[in-house]
Amino acid sequence: MAIAERIPVARMNPLSPPPRLNGRWSGFAHLLLARMKELVREPELIFWIFGFPLLLALGLGIAFRNKPAEVTSIAIVSNPGAQEIANMIQQSPQGSSIKVQILERTQALQAFHFGKYDLVVEPDGRGGVRYIYDPSRSETVLSRAEVDDALQSGAGRKNPVPASSFVSTEPGSRYIDFLIPGLLGMTLMNSGMWGVGFALVDMRQRKLLKRFVATPMRKSDFLLALAGSRLALMLIEIGLLLGLGMLAFHVRVLGSLWNILVLGTLGSVAFGGLGLLAACRARKIETVSGIINLAMMPMWIFSGVFFSYEHFPARILPYIKALPLTALNDALRATILQGASLSSQVGRILVLALWGGISFVLALRWFRWT
Amino acid sequence: MPTAIQCRDLRKTYDGKIEAVRGLNLEIQAGECFGLLGPNGAGKTTTIEILEGLLQPSSGQVTILGHTWGTHTRELREWLGISLQETRLSEKLSVRETIELFASFYRQPRSSAEVMEELQLTEKADAWVGKLSGGQRQRLAVATALVGNPKILFLDEPTTGLDPQSRRQLWEIVRTFLRGGGTVLLTTHYMDEAERLCDRLAVIDHGQVIAEGTPTDLIERLGGHHVVEFAVSGGPDTDSFNHWKALPGVDSVRHEDGIISLSVREPHTTIPALLDKVRTQNLQLLHLTTRQASLEDVFVHLTGRHLREG
Ligand SMILES: Nc1ncnc2c1ncn2[C@@H]1O[C@H](COP(=O)(O)OP(=O)(O)OP(=O)(O)O)[C@@H](O)[C@H]1O
Numbered sequence: 001m002a003i004a005e006r007i008p009v010a011r012m013n014p015l016s017p018p019p020r021l022n023g024r025w026s027g028f029a030h031l032l033l034a035r036m037k038e039l040v041r042e043p044e045l046i047f048w049i050f051g052f053p054l055l056l057a058l059g060l061g062i063a064f065r066n067k068p069a070e071v072t073s074i075a076i077v078s079n080p081g082a083q084e085i086a087n088m089i090q091q092s093p094q095g096s097s098i099k100v101q102i103l104e105r106t107q108a109l110q111a112f113h114f115g116k117y118d119l120v121v122e123p124d125g126r127g128g129v130r131y132i133y134d135p136s137r138s139e140t141v142l143s144r145a146e147v148d149d150a151l152q153s154g155a156g157r158k159n160p161v162p163a164s165s166f167v168s169t170e171p172g173s174r175y176i177d178f179l180i181p182g183l184l185g186m187t188l189m190n191s192g193m194w195g196v197g198f199a200l201v202d203m204r205q206r207k208l209l210k211r212f213v214a215t216p217m218r219k220s221d222f223l224l225a226l227a228g229s230r231l232a233l234m235l236i237e238i239g240l241l242l243g244l245g246m247l248a249f250h251v252r253v254l255g256s257l258w259n260i261l262v263l264g265t266l267g268s269v270a271f272g273g274l275g276l277l278a279a280c281r282a283r284k285i286e287t288v289s290g291i292i293n294l295a296m297m298p299m300w301i302f303s304g305v306f307f308s309y310e311h312f313p314a315r316i317l318p319y320i321k322a323l324p325l326t327a328l329n330d331a332l333r334a335t336i337l338q339g340a341s342l343s344s345q346v347g348r349i350l351v352l353a354l355w356g357g358i359s360f361v362l363a364l365r366w367f368r369w370t
Numbered sequence: 371m372p373t374a375i376q377c378r379d380l381r382k383t384y385d386g387k388i389e390a391v392r393g394l395n396l397e398i399q400a401g402e403c404f405g406l407l408g409p410n411g412a413g414k415t416t417t418i419e420i421l422e423g424l425l426q427p428s429s430g431q432v433t434i435l436g437h438t439w440g441t442h443t444r445e446l447r448e449w450l451g452i453s454l455q456e457t458r459l460s461e462k463l464s465v466r467e468t469i470e471l472f473a474s475f476y477r478q479p480r481s482s483a484e485v486m487e488e489l490q491l492t493e494k495a496d497a498w499v500g501k502l503s504g505g506q507r508q509r510l511a512v513a514t515a516l517v518g519n520p521k522i523l524f525l526d527e528p529t530t531g532l533d534p535q536s537r538r539q540l541w542e543i544v545r546t547f548l549r550g551g552g553t554v555l556l557t558t559h560y561m562d563e564a565e566r567l568c569d570r571l572a573v574i575d576h577g578q579v580i581a582e583g584t585p586t587d588l589i590e591r592l593g594g595h596h597v598v599e600f601a602v603s604g605g606p607d608t609d610s611f612n613h614w615k616a617l618p619g620v621d622s623v624r625h626e627d628g629i630i631s632l633s634v635r636e637p638h639t640t641i642p643a644l645l646d647k648v649r650t651q652n653l654q655l656l657h658l659t660t661r662q663a664s665l666e667d668v669f670v671h672l673t674g675r676h677l678r679e680g
Pocket residue numbers: 384385388389390408409410411412413414415416417455559
């Protein structure tokens with residue numbers, strides 16, 4: 001100490017204002033501010049973080065919007081008797097929802113294979129018909145049942161049980177309702193992992209991390225500022241996606257906004273932790289990109305972003321449910337669509353907290369600043 | 371004068387095999403400008419980063435302002451200003467924002483405006499870092515080191531790749547800092563820079579100090595103060611080597627690319643003798659120059675290699 005104090009401090013201009021004293025949080029505040037400014041000034045980043053999920057929601061929402069009434073298109077092979085069958089279908093009670101076309105056999109089959117028709121009906125010339133359909137395409141199975149009903153009732157069959165049907169297109173059960181929370185989860189995963197992992201390795205590669213640790217900066221402030229900027233982005237992401245869902249597709253948000261924010265924060269922490277772990281030693285952008293893509297791949301496939309994971313074999317379902325994105329998506333869906341409380345989702349919350357906590361601890365242990 | 375930086379028997383081995391620094395001793399006084407001079411790969415960056423506390427030495431001791439890394443890291447960080455060999459600061463922040471960011475890490479920083487004024491960056495205060503020239507970027511890097519009001523400034527190759535004018539600007543900045551009582555440790559490949567800026571130097575090669583002293587000291591040790599370079603045709607080179615050595619006042623002879631250079635103490639006695647010899651042996655003098663010996667000559671003398679060859 002004594003030696004240090006004997007050394008004169010660098011020249012002070014007598015005209016300059018009195019030296020300013022920085023408070024405890026000045027470094028954190030400046031780091032957070034700098035991070036936010038950098039993000040705002042990076043137009044490509046803005047697109048990938050905000051524009052991409054919105055476009056995806058808009059595109060998929062429109063492609064899968066509910067048609068006025070489900071119409072099935074069928075082809076009838078132009079054998080003798082084809083016209084009679086077509087008439088019979090059109091006069092049946094189901095006739096309004098079946099579009100009929102009479103075609104050559106080969107033509108009809110080809111168009112069926114390309115998905116233009118849901119079913120091919122081949123008259124056998126003796127008053128009977130043969131249905132050509134593909135059991136792996138659910139719409140052809142439905143179409144077969146519907147056309148068969150139409151033909152049988154057209155030919156005079158009486159239904160032993162009188163039944164009527166009701167079409168369910170209520171908000172809450174449509175594809176877009178399923179999609180919006182999934183996209184929200186996916187966006188939080190993408191921006192959490194990329195936002196943290198990429199930013200850190202980029203700064204390490206530029207030797208900026210080393211330059212920062214060469215100052216009295218607190219390392220914890222640096223990481224807190226990074227986390228803070230992530231949380232600010234999360235708020236915007238949730239606002240935009242839910243806003244789009246509500247305004248453009250009339251998605252009804254049943255859960256409280258507070259619960260959604262809690263889940264969003266948990267998800268951001270989990271994926272931020274994973275991003276930190278992916279970036280903790282990598283020196284090159286290529287390395288961290290590979291790691292992040294590898295980590296995200298199973299979640300893109302299994303975690304039920306675009307379709308339900310219930311189609312996967314029951315044996316692997318427990319593993320799927322242990323993935324952080326599955327937990328986040330399920331929790332967001334239950335909260336947004338069914339208004340589920342947080343206390344009813346302790347399992348999912350625990351999955352997220354464990355992924356976040358464990359990856360944070362490991363990342364901090366292995367982290368390389370230089 | 372108290373000691374600002376001291377290291378003893380510093381060693382650094384990368385990955386268990388690359389010996390970048392092998393037993394290095396330095397003692398730098400407060401208020402001094404000390405230069406580490408050496409070719410590429412000599413171990414300058416490794417040494418300076420160990421002194422800066424950014425790299426763990428394999429063995430050896432470092433004392434900065436009477437303190438050691440590990441026990442007083444936080445205080446030392448407040449007292450040191452550092453510019454690394456290559457740092458790419460964030461391109462999307464302005465000059466002012468960058469300096470303010472670095473200022474925010476220190477308890478008692480200097481005013482950003484004053485630092486920008488001193489480093490002639492005021493004009494560029496609101497320009498993004500990505501839009502700066504190489505010289506301006508380098509000045510900004512030094513500004514981020516100066517804004518913490520350091521007692522010691524570490525500069526790793528501050529002028530590499532800059533044009534002569536930008537280099538002189540940086541020298542001026544370093545001198546201003548020294549006049550205010552600061553201590554500077556810098557590394558460089560440039561002999562003229564070391565000669566003009568540094569009070570003392572250590573020439574480093576293969577991770578060791580091969581010579582140390584003031585620039586004049588080192589040149590003195592070379593023997594001659596002057597260098598006479600010439601080229602002749604018509605004579606067999608090999609046995610003429612000794613003729614040249616035998617000329618009056620010649621300390622040493624080197625031969626390179628057809629040019630013979632003599633280290634001499636008094637050119638006015640050597641040159642007439644040289645011309646005599648050329649005439650009597652019927653040689654043709656193709657080229658003759660004489661100049662003051664420089665640190666470059668010191669380096670060549672010490673290692674047999676040029677500094678820029680690496
Ligand atoms: N991180 C590292 N891992 C392995 N070897 C390294 C590492 N950094 C430096 N080296 C090696 O150590 C030796 C000294 O490198 P150093 O960077 O200290 O040299 P330098 O004198 O600064 O060179 P230059 O003038 O090119 O900057 C070199 O042989 C270099 O290849």
